[in-house]
Amino acid sequence: MRAAVYEGSGQVAVRDVELPVPGEGEVLVRVASNTICGTDLRIASGAKSKGVRVPVVLGHESAGVVERVGRGVDRVRVGDHVGVAPSVVCGTCDMCRRGAANLCRTAQVLGHDLDGGLAEHMLVSARAVAGGNLVVAAPEVPFEQVSLAEPLSCVLHAQRLYRVDVDDVVLVVGGGAIGLMHAQLARVAGARTVVVSEPVASRRALATRLGVDVVVDPVHEDLPAIMADLTDGVGADVVVLCIGVPALVDQALAGARHRGRVNFFAGFPKDRLSEVDPNRIHYGELTVTGSSNSTVDDHRAAVRLVERGRVDVGSLVTHSFGLDEIDQALVAAASPEAVKVVVRPGS
Ligand SMILES: [Zn+2]
Ligand SMILES: [Zn+2]
Incomplete structure (x- = not known):
């Protein structure tokens, strides 16, 4: 599959990577939309290196369709439209225990130290699936709006x-x-x-x-x-x-x-x-x-707000690109005229 990979020292390249196969408890999502945020720009330019693995597939505001599920997955089904909460938390540290999993001490984050959504597919780990990181969205909601439930x-x-x-x-x-x-x-x-x-x-x-x-x-x-x-x-x-x-x-x-x-x-x-x-x-x-980050409960609530049109996130999208145009997408996202830039890996 094609993926936008951060290769270190300010380099992002779209290249072929192996299509992941979901194991027990894991889910493979076909990514339909991944919106770009300032954090992606800081990673891509090399300005942010803390918590960033090299190489890593970028992207943490992702939405798509469940394509394959591993054994034992019952939270989502093939064909579900999903938004993906990017922080995979431990559930056992002091912050997770006090209900502030957004501040988890050992969280791993899609597009930072886990492969993210700027790819044709993304593998969601068993821990993330069990933790509720996949939020099912109504199928009539455009994918870029489901992506924008993340910043929301x-x-x-x-x-x-x-x-x-x-x-x-x-x-x-x-x-x-x-x-x-x-x-x-x-x-x-x-x-x-x-x-x-x-x-x-x-x-x-x-x-x-x-x-x-x-x-x-x-x-x-x-x-x-x-x-x-x-x-x-x-x-x-x-x-x-x-x-x-x-x-x-x-x-x-x-x-x-x-x-x-x-x-x-x-x-x-x-x-x-x-x-x-x-x-x-x-x-x-x-x-x-x-305030920093969000919990999966916040993510679920944000998807509901978008589904019901309580918050208009669709109007915030000013630019749209294919995955092979990642360079243009990153340039556009850095321009003052851009509000939200969406990349559609499937297109
Ligand atoms: Zn973001
Ligand atoms: Zn934790």
């Missing part, structure tokens, strides 16, 4: 931590795919006003089409003044930072009202510090959360 599951996981209450004003900083998922999910949770701040015009236009209440160009408009107007000067109930720029951390804290919640969704560059005024947290009684 991470956004949902974060929202469960930072919480959106009915009638909240929510500020999402960064209007790429992730920011637009937070914005839509805030709506689902009952927010009164959702604000997205995004410097790229095409993304602002998409935010508007998706029904975001207030879309702000932070370069040419005065975001703090707009937020003050919307909140009688007290600030947002929730601020979600979807851009990993350390200088924005204190601004995010400054944008929240007293008792507000601030979530650092984006990761930050390694070893960089950020200067904050800690009194914003102290006197404002702010709740500050991080």
Whole structure:
């Protein structure tokens, strides 16, 4: 079969690899769609090497059809449409035991240290199958939307931590795919006003089409003044930072009202510090959360949200490529005009 293989030092090649045969408890998925995310770009360029095996088939936002099942598999059947949760967790470490398997100490991840979905087929291990990593989706849902349940599951996981209450004003900083998922999910949770701040015009236009209440160009408009107007000067109930720029951390804290919640969704560059005024947290009684990854329960819930059209992930897809066009797909994914790039290994 054909696969996009990361070969180390910034090299990705599409080449023939052996078609895996599912053993006991394992499942072979014919991949229909794999969407690209920033993590793939960091792996492909060599910027991220921790937890990355060389060589490895890239891709962790995958969806497809169950093609073969090994002996003893009863969770899925041949022909099922499935989304694949990429983190294969141990179930026994301290974090797994306290219900935070997204932070599993020994997780293996598809497209990082397990072969992922940028291939015509992917083998899902017995541990992953038993752990519920294959989520069956309604067959009428387009595959790229099932793929996008993966990033949506991470956004949902974060929202469960930072919480959106009915009638909240929510500020999402960064209007790429992730920011637009937070914005839509805030709506689902009952927010009164959702604000997205995004410097790229095409993304602002998409935010508007998706029904975001207030879309702000932070370069040419005065975001703090707009937020003050919307909140009688007290600030947002929730601020979600979807851009990993350390200088924005204190601004995010400054944008929240007293008792507000601030979530650092984006990761930050390694070893960089950020200067904050800690009194914003102290006197404002702010709740500050991080969030990382998601659990298979989040993934299942995300697939349900997509199936029911509660979150429009289809509109986030701006580019589509075949597997042999992986180089163009990675270039497109890095461009500011791209929101989500899908690769269709079957096409
Ligand atoms: Zn991703
Ligand atoms: Zn664990």
